Amino acid sequence: MSEVAKKKKKERKFPTAFTVLFIVLIIAAVLTYVIPAGSYDRLQYDSENSQFVRIGSDGEETSLEASQEVLDELNVTVPLENFVRGDIKKPVAIPGSYHKLEQSPQGFFEVARAPIDGIADSIGIIVFVLLLGGCIGVLNTTGTFDAGIAALSRKTKGKEFLMVAIISSLIALGGTTFGMAEETIAFYPILMPIFLASGYDAMVTIAAIYMGSSIGTMFSTTNAFSVVVASNAAGISFKEGMNIRIITLLIGQAISLYYIYRYAKKVKNDPSKSIIAEEMPRIRKQYLENYDPEHTAPFNFRRIGMLVVFMLAFPVMIYGVMNLDWWFEEMSTLFLVVGILLMILSGLGEQKAVNSFLDGAADLVSVALIIGVARAINIILDDGMISDTLLYNASNIISGMNGVLFSTVQMVLFSFLGIFIPSSSGLATLSMPIIAPLADTVSIGRDVVVSAYNFGQGWMAIIAPTGLILATLEMVDVSYNKWIKFILPLMGIILILSVVMLGVQTMI
Incomplete structure (x- = not known):
């Protein structure tokens, strides 16, 4: 191979997150031409009028009496009290109501418009990300992060991975109890410079945060957005199967931490062993450009106060999400208030403080746009009316299976459906009324279906591009292929663990 050819090969890079998403968007649009359109009718409880509303695929609504008899006639096995108590907030699919529809292919105009609609639909999380970036900008301009990192590094010297393990485990706890996922976006700008200063690479930071959240939400125990709503939609208590999920959570987190530890130790001993060794000079410059452990700004009262104000926002946010039904509007309000307080405490002067806030927000515009484009993929699939068709075919595949095969194939199918319906509560309310009763026909508990x-x-x-991973990688400037290379072995181990534990749950 000539030197020119070698140089060209070396310069060939994996596509950016935007390109990956647009490729997936086009594939989704092609699928709307290939997969037959279809839909289930939906049933929703109208709490104001204490009645059911049956919603047809054409949007036509029919009022029905809110009674157990009506549910029995519709073969909806969700108990009436689950609707009345408000446990089922979204419309559920009515078993046996699937019917084909006229094809609704998504063409050039629909694909071109979808990212705009996606950004509009995702405005809550986008505003949250931009306000978070503004807060980070003020902290960076004042040298608060650099001073804090230096102080923390001195305290944790020789025990750096203990900090990684504790943070990842706390995030996993948040994931399993209340579904902490999107909220973790706030942690990357804080933890990245700390982990880099400890001798690790950016992949350790991503793995500690993202896998903590992923393991927690994957093996949820009391997460109202997944296991609770799924159990309610399946007509069972979320406590059924919890023991297995707790055990699997503990084993899964231990495996994940050990995997990260081995990689982190290897990278710390020899930075050239990093999967992202070529990108690390750029990443270190981005996060540690002004960081010199020997010449950092003093960690004085002003900087300590700013850091305390910023850090206190996180327990307040978590409390609000868990107990006050907060979502992105409330979380954004919190960080707007925090940003204003930081600007007041910064001592920078009005103009410089505001400009530092705006510069910080600007740094995360690409992340915000990626979130919108990812949502565009779901819009194309929804408008193409193919999601219900995929669910209908999935239910036909597992019908009649039994034992461990039943649970294993279910997990594989839910993995596939998760690409097209990334909302955990959305997939639960759509699928559980259809698939959960299949467990009864083969004498298996419905808790197996929920798990x-x-x-x-x-x-x-x-790894799903329609989820949070691409926004996360954009935030820390790591390419998608490097994440795949890093995480696939761990995914294989977690898959084996999940299949084994599902088999155990099936047999007990």
Whole structure:
């Protein structure tokens, strides 16, 4: 091979996150031409009028009496009290109501418009990300992060991975209890410089945060957005099968931490062994450009106060999500208030403080746009009316299976469906009324179906482009192929663990 050819080969890079998403977007549009369109009718409880509303695929609504008899007639096995108590907030699919529809292919105009609609639909999380970036900008301009990192590095010297393990485990705890996922975006700008200063690469930071969240949500215990809503939609208590999920959570987190530890130790001993060794000079410059452990700004009262204000926002945010039904609007309000307080405390002066906030927000515009484009893929699939068809065919595949095969194939199918329906609560309310009753026909508990759904969707979310991973990678400037290379062995181990534990749950 000539030197020119070698140089060209070396310069060939993996596509950016935007390109990957647009490729997936085009594939999704092609699928709307190939996969037959179809839909289930939906049933929703109208709490104001204490009645059911049957929603047809054409949007036509029919009022029905809110009674157990109506549910029995529709073969909906969700108990009436689950609707009345408000446990089922989204419309559920009505078993046996699937019917084919006229094909609704998504052409050039629909594909071109989808990212715009995706950004509009994702405005809540986009505003949250931009306000977070603004807060980070003020902290960076004042040297607060650099001073804090230096102080923390001195305290944790020789025990750096203990910090990684504790942070990852706390995030996993948040994931399993209340579904901490999108909220973790706030942690990357904080933890990245700390982990880099400890001698690790950016992949350790991503793995500690993202896999902590992924393991937690995959093996949820009390997560209202997945296992609770799925159990309610399946007509069972979320406590059924919890023991297995707790055991699997502990084993899965231990495996994940050991995997990260081995990689982190290898990279710390020899930085050239890093999967992202070529990118690390650029990443270190981005996060540690002004960081010199010997010449950092003093960690004085002003900087300590700013860091305390910023860090206190996180327990407040977590409390609000868990207990006050907060979502992105409330979380964004919190960080707007924090940003204003930081600008006041910074001592930078009005103009410089505001400009540092705006510069920080600008740094995360690409992340915000990626979130919108990822949502565009779901819009294309929804408008193409093929998601229900995929669910209908999936239910036909597992019908009649039994034992371990039943649970294993379910998990694989839920992994596949998770690409097209990345919303955990959306997939639960759509699929459980259809698939959960199949467990009755083969004398298996419905809790097995709930676990298979949770394990399957959570497993695929580790790499699914329609989820959070591309926004995460854009935030830390790491390419998607490097993440795949790093995570695939761990995904294989977690898959084996999940299948084994589903088999155990099937037999007990």
